[in-house]
Amino acid sequence: MTDHELDFSGLITPDYDENFKAGFAALVGRPNVGKSTLTNALVGSKVAIMSDRPETTRHTIRGIVHREDGQIVLVDTPGYHRPRTLLGKRLNEMVRETLSEVDVVLFCLPSDQKVGPGDQFIANELKSTKTPIIAVATKADKVSPERLTQHLLDIDRLGNWAEIIPVSGLRGDRVEKLVELILNYLPSSPPLYPDGELTDEPEQVMIAELIREAALEGVREELPHSLAVQVEEIIERPPHNAAQKAGEEPTMVDIHVNLFVERDSQKGIIIGKNGVRLRQVGERARKQITALLGRRVYLDLHVRTAKDWQRDPKMLGRLGF
Numbered sequence: 534m535t536d537h538e539l540d541f542s543g544l545i546t547p548d549y550d551e552n553f554k555a556g557f558a559a560l561v562g563r564p565n566v567g568k569s570t571l572t573n574a575l576v577g578s579k580v581a582i583m584s585d586r587p588e589t590t591r592h593t594i595r596g597i598v599h600r601e602d603g604q605i606v607l608v609d610t611p612g613y614h615r616p617r618t619l620l621g622k623r624l625n626e627m628v629r630e631t632l633s634e635v636d637v638v639l640f641c642l643p644s645d646q647k648v649g650p651g652d653q654f655i656a657n658e659l660k661s662t663k664t665p666i667i668a669v670a671t672k673a674d675k676v677s678p679e680r681l682t683q684h685l686l687d688i689d690r691l692g693n694w695a696e697i698i699p700v701s702g703l704r705g706d707r708v709e710k711l712v713e714l715i716l717n718y719l720p721s722s723p724p725l726y727p728d729g730e731l732t733d734e735p736e737q738v739m740i741a742e743l744i745r746e747a748a749l750e751g752v753r754e755e756l757p758h759s760l761a762v763q764v765e766e767i768i769e770r771p772p773h774n775a776a777q778k779a780g781e782e783p784t785m786v787d788i789h790v791n792l793f794v795e796r797d798s799q800k801g802i803i804i805g806k807n808g809v810r811l812r813q814v815g816e817r818a819r820k821q822i823t824a825l826l827g828r829r830v831y832l833d834l835h836v837r838t839a840k841d842w843q844r845d846p847k848m849l850g851r852l853g854f
């Protein structure tokens with residue numbers, strides 16, 4: 534290829550309107566308050582993994598909201614933890630770091646639950662941040678107008694908020710209004726990401742989240758904290774037919790994955806009798822990963838015991854915490 538043939542178009546920043554706003558917004562809130570659902574409603578596509586079980590959003594999953602007049606890069610934080618273990622401490626540090634770097638924080642408080650000690654804990658943590666905070670009453674569709682009014686009053690008393698807004702991520706109610714509010718707090722800036730990009734989350738993390746979600750389907754509460762998923766390697770198979778050689782058909786990928794649990798008894802839960810459950814987990818995850826990557830996937834799952842991985846700094850490092 535000569536120099537003339539190189540394509541520099543992606544490097545040239547197009548002229549942009551001075552009124553254009555772009556920046557970062559972080560979602561915080563207790564587990565299960567509807568952060569993932571709200572992220573998806575804002576972005577308009579399934580990017581974060583949703584689940585009925587608390588605390589599945591371990592990693593910072595970003596979604597990008599593209600509008601005529603602005604762009605919001607959403608950072609879905611793992612959520613505060615009462616720091617009982619090293620993992621809990623590290624997660625809290627990650628959250629604090631994230632909050633100081635964003636332009637606005639969205640503090641989610643579910644309307645169907647009274648403001649409680651968990652919310653109080655987060656509200657206290659938020660006092661130290663200079664970033665403006667929008668308090669979001671999530672799941673507003675679940676309650677009566679009277680209860681919603683009471684909830685908004687309770688939120689108001691909880692801290693010093695730049696805005697308070699009720700929304701339903703599930704129905705999309707007032708999600709547009711929230712977008713407008715967020716944009717008010719973003720600086721004038723050209724778009725930070727090219728149009729059409731929904732997330733810059735590395736594929737590996739998305740794949741690990743899909744496997745984690747499949748592995749936790751239907752299991753008891755204690756396991757979520759004890760399970761970590763590590764995508765060890767993703768190997769592209771060489772083309773094996775004419776269509777693949779010509780680049781008309783994608784080649785297959787082999788994905789090798791470790792599922793770490795803390796105790797042998799937990800290993801049994803994941804694997805199931807005669808490995809039946811693990812096969813189901815693999816099958817479910819494989820389908821979703823195939824959809825994510827748009828190509829055929831061979832998934833190789835290994836369940837391993839790593840005693841006290843949550844307390845082991847080396848292990849935490851390996852798992853990306």
Ligand SMILES: Nc1nc2c(ncn2[C@@H]2O[C@H](COP(=O)(O)OP(=O)(O)OP(=O)(O)O)[C@@H](O)[C@H]2O)c(=O)[nH]1
Nearest residue numbers: 564565566567568569570584588589590672702703
């Ligand atoms: N009715 C109703 N249910 C909602 C709404 N938003 C979320 N939910 C439900 O609440 C549960 C938790 O929602 P998520 O979006 O996974 O919550 P999260 O805060 O991301 O949870 P973690 O990431 O696990 O901490 C799911 O069962 C959702 O379907 C909403 O606006 N209305």
